[in-house]
Amino acid sequence: MNRSNNINLNEVEYFLHSRKKGIIDIGILFHENNDYKAEARSFIEKHYAFDIGDVLFKTTFTNEVVFRNNPEDALSYFISGDIPEDSGFAIKPWQDIEASEVNFLVEDSFCAVMGVLNLKSLNSENQTKIAFTFILVKDENRIKIKIHHSSEIKQ
Numbered sequence: 001m002n003r004s005n006n007i008n009l010n011e012v013e014y015f016l017h018s019r020k021k022g023i024i025d026i027g028i029l030f031h032e033n034n035d036y037k038a039e040a041r042s043f044i045e046k047h048y049a050f051d052i053g054d055v056l057f058k059t060t061f062t063n064e065v066v067f068r069n070n071p072e073d074a075l076s077y078f079i080s081g082d083i084p085e086d087s088g089f090a091i092k093p094w095q096d097i098e099a100s101e102v103n104f105l106v107e108d109s110f111c112a113v114m115g116v117l118n119l120k121s122l123n124s125e126n127q128t129k130i131a132f133t134f135i136l137v138k139d140e141n142r143i144k145i146k147i148h149h150s151s152e153i154k155q
Contacts, residue, residue: 007111007138009104015136015143016113019047020097026078027093027122040079040090044071049137049144060130060150061089095122110146111136116153129153 022043029036049055050071057068059077064085068074075081080088102115114133121128135147 007106007136007143009106011138011143012104012111012113012136015047016099016102019043020099022047023078023090023097024094026090030079030088030091031093031122036091037075037079040075041071043078043090044074046142047145048074048148049139049146050074052137052139052144053146055145056147056149057145058149059089060152061087093122094119096120109137111143117150127155129155 022039026036026040026043029039045051048057048071055069055074057074057077058066059068062068062077062085065073065083068077072081073083076083076086078088078090080086080091096119098118100116100118102113105112112133112135114131117130117132119128119130120126129152130150131153132150133147134145134149136143137146138144
């Protein structure tokens with residue numbers, strides 16, 4: 001792994017936008033009966049550091065299997081799969097995802113980012129709020145999630 005300590009905030013903001021767009025795109029493909037599974041696999045490869053080492057992933061809407069620390073379990077969480085409680089976070093679908101209260105901490109070889117995601121469902125006015133923390137690393141000029149922790153904020 002070739003980690004670089006030159007993560008900058010513009011790259012992190014671009015990464016957060018890319019992740020938001022990826023989740024929305026998976027849901028659109030699912031509801032249009034297109035290949036959402038390939039898109040979800042690509043999304044995980046692009047945004048999570050499974051290819052360069054261990055990843056710790058505490059998902060938002062789980063009770064029985066709390067952690068998804070491998071690509072297959074992460075895929076199940078995003079599009080529903082082998083884990084029975086998974087309904088597919090990315091295929092709900094979401095119309096919009098906006099980040100607020102975002103805070104950054106840039107250190108030598110990583111960046112911590114935390115904030116609130118405000119998710120608007122596609123077919124209702126319901127909004128979901130999620131507190132998130134990501135530890136991001138940079139490998140070969142790509143920022144990826146090494147640690148992901150998220151929890152729903154009850155309104």
